[in-house]
Amino acid sequence: MTTLIKGGTVVNADRAFRADVMCFGDKIIAVGENLEAPPHAIIIDATGQYVMPGGIDTHTHMQLPFMGTVTSDDFFTGTAAGLAGGTTTIMDFVIPAPQQSLLEAYHTWRGWAAKSAGDYTFHVAVTWWSDQVHADMGTLVRDHGVNSFKHFMAYKNAIMADDETLVHSFKRSLELGAIPTVHAENGELVFQLQKDLLARGITGAQAHPMSRPPEVEAEAANRAIAIANVLGTPVYIVHVSCEESLDAIARARAKGQRVYGEALAGHLVIDDSVYTNPDPAYARAHVMSPPFRSKHHQAALWHGLQAGNLHTTATDHCTFCADQKSMGENDFTRIPNGCGGVEERMAVIWDAGVNTGLLTPSEFVKVTSTNAAQIFNMYPRKGLIAVGADADIVVWDPAGTKTLSAATQHSKGGFNVFEGRTVKGIPSYTVAAGKVVYDNGDLRAEAGAGRHIDRPAFTSTGHKEAA
Ligand code: URQ
Ligand code: ZN
Ligand code: ZN
Numbered sequence: 001m002t003t004l005i006k007g008g009t010v011v012n013a014d015r016a017f018r019a020d021v022m023c024f025g026d027k028i029i030a031v032g033e034n035l036e037a038p039p040h041a042i043i044i045d046a047t048g049q050y051v052m053p054g055g056i057d058t059h060t061h062m063q064l065p066f067m068g069t070v071t072s073d074d075f076f077t078g079t080a081a082g083l084a085g086g087t088t089t090i091m092d093f094v095i096p097a098p099q100q101s102l103l104e105a106y107h108t109w110r111g112w113a114a115k116s117a118g119d120y121t122f123h124v125a126v127t128w129w130s131d132q133v134h135a136d137m138g139t140l141v142r143d144h145g146v147n148s149f150k151h152f153m154a155y156k157n158a159i160m161a162d163d164e165t166l167v168h169s170f171k172r173s174l175e176l177g178a179i180p181t182v183h184a185e186n187g188e189l190v191f192q193l194q195k196d197l198l199a200r201g202i203t204g205a206q207a208h209p210m211s212r213p214p215e216v217e218a219e220a221a222n223r224a225i226a227i228a229n230v231l232g233t234p235v236y237i238v239h240v241s242c243e244e245s246l247d248a249i250a251r252a253r254a255k256g257q258r259v260y261g262e263a264l265a266g267h268l269v270i271d272d273s274v275y276t277n278p279d280p281a282y283a284r285a286h287v288m289s290p291p292f293r294s295k296h297h298q299a300a301l302w303h304g305l306q307a308g309n310l311h312t313t314a315t316d317h318c319t320f321c322a323d324q325k326s327m328g329e330n331d332f333t334r335i336p337n338g339c340g341g342v343e344e345r346m347a348v349i350w351d352a353g354v355n356t357g358l359l360t361p362s363e364f365v366k367v368t369s370t371n372a373a374q375i376f377n378m379y380p381r382k383g384l385i386a387v388g389a390d391a392d393i394v395v396w397d398p399a400g401t402k403t404l405s406a407a408t409q410h411s412k413g414g415f416n417v418f419e420g421r422t423v424k425g426i427p428s429y430t431v432a433a434g435k436v437v438y439d440n441g442d443l444r445a446e447a448g449a450g451r452h453i454d455r456p457a458f459t460s461t462g463h464k465e466a467a
Pocket of ligand 2: 183238239289290
């Protein structure tokens with residue numbers, strides 16, 4: 001099948017230029033002016049619109065068993081929601097239970113993800129350490145296209161990786177040419193602060209941010225950066241939410257250390273007033289970790305994106321419906337952590353970033369797609385509009401508007417942290433693997449159409465050497 005996107009302005013991370021884009025099968029086959037469509041081609045009129053690489057969300061949790069329940073979106077509904085928002089690839093997480101084989105967990109998640117409507121790939125969490133974990137990491141890199149290993153420095157008595165595990169795993173990642181990533185919060189401090197708050201009878205969702213102040217995140221960010229520095233590994237810090245963590249990244253990068261940071265769309269535009277909302281269910285709906293922060297942290301995160309100290313944007317899409325969140329109505333530590341956003345990410349960042357002049361359209365492409373592709377070694381297959389790249393494309397209508405709401409979202413979470421926000425700049429079409437999967441409100445997601453994306457290990461030359 002041939003699809004021709006005519007009349008638009010192509011926006012890549014390096015430049016924007018007038019060009020038509022021709023796709024055949026799942027690849028882009030031509031980029032240039034006045035391309036002629038062959039018979040029976042699908043024609044998309046992109047006049048006055050931008051033609052950008054499909055979004056890559058570096059951080060989602062579809063169908064995640066967590067805190068005694070399972071997230072509301074599975075791999076079909078979650079990836080379908082992403083396609084409706086212009087995101088054509090998600091990076092999800094295999095999270096083995098402590099003592100569980102990493103390989104066994106990986107195959108379980110691969111089974112769950114087979115129903116995906118869009119492309120997907122996995123970071124694999126290292127939640128414990130043994131010779132078998134050491135071996136499994138090698139198998140995952142060599143045989144399964146894994147080049148990133150996640151470490152939760154929070155969630156004590158669950159999936160928290162202690163320093164011994166961090167050191168072993170970072171060292172192993174370096175041997176394998178994989179990048180370690182971290183959820184940076186000091187789990188011991190969180191655990192103690194949670195106990196203190198409960199002992200004082202503070203049990204509602206307003207206690208959640210009190211148990212995870214910015215300093216708790218910054219300590220872990222500094223520690224992960226220091227461990228990476230001593231061992232000589234790069235490190236990627238997920239959901240950087242506060243100025244203090246950002247400063248740790250900026251300091252390290254200023255000294256030449258290879259540290260990357262990820263910002264969440266939610267942390268960029270939502271502040272901590274949500275936790276003191278008079279409706280306890282509303283406050284619970286916003287419980288995620290790290291928590292939403294006070295406004296000055298948002299300004300810092302935007303400056304981090306502008307300065308190149310934050311590189312990707314994501315959502316940490318991890319949705320739980322009201323009943324699930326109410327598991328913690330009498331004890332905030334039992335509220336399943338997580339919020340949605342996979343459908344809204346790109347429009348929220350365009351509206352808050354490009355429309356305000358904080359980001360150019362090319363910088364928007366960098367932080368919503370290209371940087372992720374390059375950091376995790378999917379580039380140039382993903383993350384740009386060019387001949388030979390995957391035909392993952394979002395046609396972006398800068399004049400289009402939409403009011404974001406749970407009433408119209410495709411996610412199954414039943415709540416929208418961006419509820420009521422009217423954005424200007426929205427997808428009009430999404431093309432995934434060469435198929436038009438979203439057309440002006442008409443979502444044509446197909447279960448199983450998504451593909452697993454192998455990500456080669458990095459070698460000393462920075463990319464996989466020729467075989
Ligand atoms: O910590 C994470 O990234 C997962 C478990 C989602 N939950 C959250 O609150 N961020
Ligand atoms: Zn996390
Ligand atoms: Zn997460």
